[in-house]
Amino acid sequence: MSMLDKINNLKDTQCIVDTICKLVSENECAGCGKCVFGYEGVTQLQLMLGDIAEKKGKSTDLAQMQELCQMMKSQSLCETGEEIGAAVLAAIDSYREDFEDHIGRRGCRAGVCRKFMTYHILAEKCIGCGECIDACEEDAVLGKAKFVHVIDQKECIQCGACMEACEEDAVVRAGTIKPKCPKRPIPCKRK
Ligand code: SF4
Ligand code: SF4
Structure with a gap:
């Protein structure tokens, strides 16, 4: 199942922040390093998504991730970097409210993120x-x-x-x- 399919088939018991954080970290970009937008992009996404899940998200995180993912989509050397960029953008588009709940420290709707x-x-x-x-x-x-x-x-x-x-x-x-x-x-x- 592709990253996009996993996002589109998210269950009520799954948290989008936790899910996308794991999908980004499991990808081969994290251990590749052949292109800046793949490797660095994944590293930055891991940091921001990890902070959001740990109740340390910032109001600027969503806009920064969107900007970064647009660049990953257009400038990564292989399809993996492009796929990650597209998946994170789709996740923010479809589940913006859930991201904002975490960043605003209101809670994790699915009851998954431990800090909430x-x-x-x-x-x-x-x-x-x-x-x-x-x-x-x-x-x-x-x-x-x-x-x-x-x-x-x-x-x-x-x-x-x-x-x-x-x-x-x-x-x-x-x-x-x-x-x-x-x-x-x-x-x-x-x-
Ligand atoms: S004192 Fe603590 S460990 Fe003992 S019954 Fe109460 S909650 Fe459980
Ligand atoms: S009260 Fe329970 S959950 Fe909270 S810090 Fe102590 S052991 Fe951990």
């Missing part, structure tokens, strides 16, 4: 065992024995270690819709 997700502890499931506190290297989990634990969103770096550590499935990951959770530790109802 938040972690929460469900009061009805937490037994206050403390395993999540031990797993969190950022000291972002607040709580004590037999109290519902709470994640301090300002300290959390979205690594997911607490979710892996919790055997009660009390830690959940959320996209744009967040679960209702206590703001500070409260005694557990569940024993």
Whole structure:
């Protein structure tokens, strides 16, 4: 399937930023170096797309990528560079709103980009065992024995270690819709 076909057949569970970033990186231009617009173009696209996925996108990124991709389309030495330029242009045209949501830090609609997700502890499931506190290297989990634990969103770096550590499935990951959770530790109802 060509890059364009993959973009045109994007599923609801796939994020365009994540998908196009992977497609660009997987291409042979990244390891070729025979032409400036292929190699350098791919390198610049990887940096910009990576930043957008990591919540570090800038308002100028889309215009810069479009300008760069036009040049890749017309000046790359082989079809691969041209195909990448055309695919990124098509992605921006078809999914501009999704790119703008990432750049404006509003969210990742598909719930794929890790930096746009938040972690929460469900009061009805937490037994206050403390395993999540031990797993969190950022000291972002607040709580004590037999109290519902709470994640301090300002300290959390979205690594997911607490979710892996919790055997009660009390830690959940959320996209744009967040679960209702206590703001500070409260005694557990569940024993
Ligand atoms: S969230 Fe899970 S690991 Fe953390 S205290 Fe509650 S039950 Fe234990
Ligand atoms: S996701 Fe990582 S940083 Fe955030 S609370 Fe869980 S373990 Fe700590």
